[in-house]
Amino acid sequence: MVTPNVKLADSNIIVKAEKVNKHFGSLHVLKDINIEVLKNEVVVIIGPSGSGKSTFLRCINHLEKINSGHIYVNGHMIGYHDRNGKLVEDNERNIARQRAEIGMVFQRFNLFPHLTAIENIIEAPTRVRKTPADQARADGERLLARVGLVDKRDQYPNQLSGGQQQRVAIARALAMKPSLMLFDEPTSALDPEMIGEVLDVMKELAHEMTMIVVSHEMGFARAAADRIVFVDEGQIIEQASPDDFFTKPRSERTQLFLSQILH
């Protein structure tokens, strides 16, 4: 069944959040978040620990429910539909269908440990998209080549380094051909010497697809971001191009935060 969704006019807007609020019990984690992300734009979200960055990403693919507001991806409202003026949560199948269009990369990789690299990659295409196995495998190998890991095809995750695991995880998300990729601190669980290889893969992806990246890798932000969004205490404090953001931050909180992370 296709539920009627509120369509947005501008097909160039991939993500649109309107007055999004999220509470965990009495904790108000996201406060009236408004943001639009355009096609092929790379948005880097930074902010102090606990400011709600991960929560916002998780709301975009409905791993967390929002308490009020709307989130649209590709013009479709995420997680809810309108029934006689009231928002009702979608059924699981619809939510799953929407999530299939949104790739997510986690801080702790979350590869499936009982599957090899290639099996990790083809699992969702074959089971969710019903892609024939040989085609999924061919696609998967191409993706592994793209992240530089064809020779690791048959290794289990625990036989791979952290950086390699994260690259497989990126390939796994790409295998669903998503129109949007979400990255939640993809390099912060990695040893320093492995951060570069993951960021390189991400830089290659940038501008080929729409990406929202939570990261404190300022070098990456400078090089790849179109826009930097600074979040504090569940609010968007400031957004600007990397140049403007780093050279002339407007708010005091941004200045304070930058002085702390740039030493």
Place this chain on the structure above:
Amino acid sequence: MYHFDWITFWNYIWPPSAFQNPLIRNGLIATILVSIIAQALGVILGLIAALGKMSKLAAFRWLSEIYVWYFRGTPLLVQMSLLFFGLGVTHIYNFPDIVVGAITITGAIQAGTLALGINEGAYMAEIVRAGIESIDPGQMEAAKSLGMTSGLAMQRIVLPQAAKVIIPPLGNEFNNMMKTTSLMEVISAGELFFGFNQINARVFKPFELYIAASLYYLVLTTIWSFVQARIESGLGERKGLERGPGMMQRLFGSSGEGAH
């Protein structure tokens, strides 16, 4: 001084004479088959109840909770008697004998197997649930973020990993199951212990016969221990599971230094 009757003793444990006795041969076969079927039933019911306990639907949760509560909170012997004698007398359900070719599956065997399986399901539910809960929730999230429904993610991602956690205690449950089948004696299902009781009623040598009977169970559980060790080491090699307890510890229990 009691005179141990070696002749009777050997007669009932040593092939071929022992296995020529239908009470022992059929009893042994029944014990093995009932154990396997009841354990399989227990695994299926346990899986359903474990998923039920975690269901979004309150009705499933309650049903599963009550099932586990009742069957773990009451004696198996009472459950079995209720199922066989209790249902029988109400005429709600009488277990009819089923004849398949030369084999008759008595109503008592069916009722006993069912009672064992249902009871086992309540214990397996906890084991399965603990197995599922031992898996990092990030696995379910990753699967969902790829567009899998929670059912598919459970089947393809969570349960295969949980299986590694579930299999060792499942093996121990099966060891118990083989011994617990002896409780079916109260409903006169023709398993091994029933067979020995029948023989004893004729020859009255309880000391010799019950030692003999115990040895049958000991052989079964010992063989199973070896099988279990093989299964677990196979699992461990393939998927990085921790090594299970060694053979000695398995047979004689953990003691002092061996335990950790």
